[in-house]
Amino acid sequence: MMRRQRRREQHVRQTYNDTAARYEQTDEGLLEPETPTERTHKTQQKAIVEATSANAAANAWRKALPKGPYGINVARTGRHAVCYGAGGRVEVLDLHRNVRTAEVRCGEVCRAATFLHDETMVAVAQRKYVYVYDQDGAEVHRMAKHLEPEHLSYLPFHFLLASAGHAGWLKYNDVSTGQFVAEHNTKAGAPRSLAQNPQTAVLCLGHGNGVCSLWSPAQSKPLARLLCHRGAVLIQCPSVRTPSTRRRLGRV
Known part of the structure; x- marks a missing residue:
């Protein structure tokens, strides 16, 4: 009788520990499917707004952006975002007030954009070079050594701007002094994605052969x-605990 009671207590304790560990590893802001066949990428914005509280739903807004497609990059503070499109239009938005604080008409394709030390400086990966613009939309600097950039990432604690080019080169530039720091040949062709681990400042490159390389x-x-995959790595979400990637067919 005592052995049975001891086994039952051990089973309950193990179940509790497993459940607690699973909830500790859950990140905020993620969608969890209710069934194994449900796909979160099919969830519409309307359903998300209806599932939130009234205060959160009041902050939802919609903005029309012509001449797309567009990409978006949110600042570390979460208040400002930069939108960049294939038509050469770059906008800096204040998400709290839903207003546009800056706009740049580049006249050529913009493949990536990121904020630097704050929302007053934006780096844009254009057709041939990387350009830096201020809050008034004026060109501040042109990085001629960053040829044909496709992805950008800024390391805020090191003041380094990294770009991954079409030729497969990963290059670093010190934005505080304007000096070119380093360049690495990935020898894997044009990268499909670029992400940064915020804890270690290590850059993760996703390649077309399904390989992720850390730099x-x-x-x-x-x-x-x-x-990571049999196909190209299109999206990455690096983390110290649970790094994740996504390939072309939607597998994570």
């Missing part, structure tokens, strides 16, 4: 290579 400006070779 640091101090080393010319990747810190690690991971075979």
